[in-house]
Amino acid sequence: MRLLPALALVLVATGIVAAQDAGTVSVYCSLDAEFSQAILDDFERETGIRVEAAMDVEATKTVGMVNRIISEMRAGNPRCDVYWNNELAQTIRLKKLGCLQPYASPSAADIPAGFKDPEHYWTGFAARARVIIYNTDAVAADDLPRGLNDLLDARWDGKMGMAKPLTGTTLTHAGALFALWGEEKTKTFFRDLRARDIRWERGNAMAMRSVSNGDYAWAYTDTDDANVALVRKAPTAIVVPDQGEGEMGTLLIPNSLAIIAGARNLENAKKLVDYLLSPAVEAKLAAGRSAQIPLHPGVEAPEGVLRLDRIKAMEVDWEKTADMITKHGDWLHATFDGEAGSTSEPGSKFTKFAIMLAAAAILGLGIWMATRTRA
């Protein structure tokens, strides 16, 4: 019993010592550890500031980490200093919920204005682009798909694929179209798209993989996924979509960085943000397997990585895009996920209930039949 007060003292002391440690920064990172861990390790080595990183995995698609930040903020107990998101829409959601604080990093001075929040709540860097990946054995060079309109072209029926616009960058792409075209035109586009014979995939990587394997001729995907196929020397190539005169250009989705409101290690958080926004980090991300597109002008990137000054990027109102995702997310889910989804007829619902009951009855009857007689 005498040990209890001593133990309590040790516990409290441990907490205090840890709380007073000024040499740390806590980062929640939604970019896969595959690409981000080495960069955070470099920061730790170069500055001596210990990085406590919580990494998301691809399967939870960013939002797992966002939910964690929201839940901690709700309890008035933020543990995170910096949020490194591999996309933008969820960062804007955090801004709208009051979870972020502004910081104008000097490292971001020459990042184009379209990739920064005017109020400095977030800054974009190292982007991915939406591209078309095609199988070079299946599509002739003079007959390539050129953009979104090809998705609705009947001649490609059964020959193209795409991830459902329910998560990740495909959802952001849908949100950007809602913001650009308005509700009616976009819904018509997606309804028409749903009616086409498209192979709907679980994610962009699956679409890339199916094209590489020759399951179908081409698909919409992201540059990081397309790069995997190129590195593996699969018979594939990419087309940057909608680059013609008067066309909208391709969507670029940057990583985004933000400092959490009430961050406990604010100075270290600023140092980390400055570091991550530097051209050197963009160069590392460009050279990595994800082939991210640098947003700083003049950053060295390997051949094959798209360059911002050589492509036509879609002009995006990011705040509006984030709003559109929130507003139309359920509609997209009902339209794309589950073949029938909420469009099931009332009659079919009854049939489905009947199927459930019949299945249960078959199981029960089977076992009863098998076990009823005694010799």
Next chain:
Amino acid sequence: MKRARLLVAIPAIAVLGAVVAPLVWAGVGALRGDVGSRWARLNGVILDRMVNSFVLGIGCALVSTLFGLALVWAVHRREFFGRRLLGAIYVAPLLVPPHIHTVSWMRVFGRQGYLSNWLHDHWGWQFDIRRGFVDVGGAPVFFPGTMMIMVSAFWPLAALVISAGFRQIAPRQEEAAIVAVGRRRAFRGVTLPLLAPHLWTAGFFVFIFAITCYGVPALLDTPTIMLEVFFTSANVDPLAAWVIAIPLVATTVAALLFVLLGGGRRVWEGRSLDPGRVTSAMRPRSATAGILAWGILLVTAGWPLASLLHKAGGPETYRAIWNNVLPQVKASLILAVVAGITIAAAGLLVAGFANALGRRRGFLVEVLALLPFAFPAVVVALSLNEMWGSLSALRPDGLLDRWVYRGMGLPLIAYLALFLPFGVRGVRATMTRLSPRPEEAAMVAGRGSLATFTSVTLPRLAPGILAAFVLGYILTLGELVAGLMVNTDRWQTAQARVFNMIHFSRDEEVAALCVMIALLALVPTAIYAVAFNRRVEVL
């Protein structure tokens, strides 16, 4: 004596509280705030998903029970080449997590699987393991590929339960019936009715495992309710996910209660009675039975896993990924060992508490410990995140924050919630078979209750505790969802890594890591089996 009981009761109640409280917390949270929009999600989509899951679960339960019955019948009632070996290794597929079964089956029957390619090249059949059939209201409700993979992962579970049933049947009853009415009618009229509670239990357990499985439908993109819950939890609102999980949880809890309160209680509690030996006359030689039993094991597990081994290639693949995956493999190993110890210790505490309360109330304690098992791992994980994330009392960088919320504690509680029933059962199965006399003698001889426990009870319970540890270790090593979802800063598991590598289409590396995980599960199980000459039995 009263103090000793308290010593067991307090930590046992704490364990149950740690496991059940987050579920209650999140459940209550789901009923507050933006309740309307959460309940609005219980719509036609959820019904569709429930139907798909239900059909999948029932189909999987039926086929798994049939496979399990066929194999166990052959092992217990027929003589054939390699019977003893088969009896020892048929649980091996359970060491391989369902999503790894999926990866291995996709090597064979996936869109680019070698058998799919062969079927396409020679017969023109376009085979797609993900395809659904039987359209109702414009959507398929039956997914045979998903079902087949789940069967290959779960039938050994059914076999384990049915095997316990065979061990409890007095062979003399069957022998008399065989003499009177012949083998076939004796099997239908005596063996099957005696096995009925075990068949029910096996079917319901497989059903629960199947409809709460995330890894298989996620990889095959089968629209089940679990995928919907995961999607909502990750992409919308965790509490909305809790709401849409209600029909699923109601189904699994009902199935569990049906098992426990029905005939399955006898199965769950086991029997200490020695039913007698199976004579050689009861076990005629049968090559057909041997082919059937070995065929089930080799086709459902051996073949796809061999394909995985083949895909991984030579040592160079393992060498290439070693440094990349080492942190996750280490994290998984540490978590599995610590979780195994925690599950065994908590199992001992709860089992001891249940025993101290007597048969009826003890059974209720065991039901309470079993309850989180009916909750899908996604719901357990989101409940833990929700409760621990919302605790404003947690001082940032304080001990609870560092060790539980951001450390190993949260995943450990998740594993404890998911696998405690196996720990409790592992210990209780041994406990109920022991005579209380040595303890009574020690007490009469003047030993204190603690000394009696450590020097008499504990050594006698060792096999049960060890079984609980091995089960906890294996199950933790294979658990995917907790690794993906539970908030933690430093404990990304090998399973989560496999899932990520699948996303990045690194097939050879995925195969190699899967083989490594399977070996990590196999080695301690084999050591346990050889050292203690027993299988991991919980029933």
